[in-house]
């Protein structure tokens with residue numbers, strides 16, 4: 149190549165980069181996708197220096213920016229999971245489907261936040277990114293550690309588990325194994341957090357409703373539980389769960405998840421009294437900055453792909 153030809157080629161590349169940047173800035177809807185924009189522009193510029201066909205590249209890069217859509221802002225989708233089952237016939241999610249969900253969410257611009265960020269958003273006017281998602285698990289099963297955690301740690305995705313604390317203390321012999329305090333201590337520095345799902349009130353009262361919202365009815369010569377006794381039972385249980393978590397992990401206990409999502413005025417009052425600032429339910433919906441009740445979207449089953457989940461989440465933005 150002669151000197152003038154080289155200079156000409158160089159000049160045309162510079163012009164193309166300027167044109168690309170102008171085009172990208174012009175196409176950015178509100179300036180929200182700044183990070184994506186910066187990445188697209190730099191990778192486009194890199195590719196461009198090795199490419200002689202500029203026009204198709206401009207189209208494909210512009211497409212990338214346009215596709216990074218904002219589905220919602222100033223809201224958080226809190227997803228709910230329980231355990232994992234690899235058996236195809238079982239309803240509970242498998243690791244493969246879980247990974248596919250998270251990959252698809254990431255590709256579509258969703259951002260995973262931690263419980264601390266969520267608490268700051270709900271309680272202290274903290275900001276959250278557009279399309280914010282918080283992963284939560286209920287019950288404290290051991291497969292949170294053996295199945296979910298290695299993947300979450302690798303991808304640096306935060307998650308919270310709500311423990312049935314007694315099952316952790318006893319190991320739940322004869323039942324689904326639960327995570328141990330040692331496993332939790334290992335997970336804490338890697339964006340995992342743990343809160344109460346009661347100490348031992350995760351059951352239905354015989355001939356009654358969920359233990360947290362129901363009083364024991366009169367049965368076989370025994371009188372019914374009084375309101376004072378009910379309040380004491382619930383208060384003592386929630387206090388013990390929090391004490392155990394603080395003793396073992398030294399972490400805050402200001403978030404609580406209702407077993408079966410069941411709550412009433414009494415439980416809300418007691419929950420606040422024992423220091424909970426947020427009460428997590430299973431009512432579906434997205435979470436804005438106001439209120440102490442947390443809504444969740446159930447994502448923990450095998451038949452819900454990443455795209456299904458996105459459709460479900462977006463359904464609550466209307």
Ligand SMILES: [Zn+2]
Nearest residue numbers: 286287407408
């Ligand atoms: Zn539960």
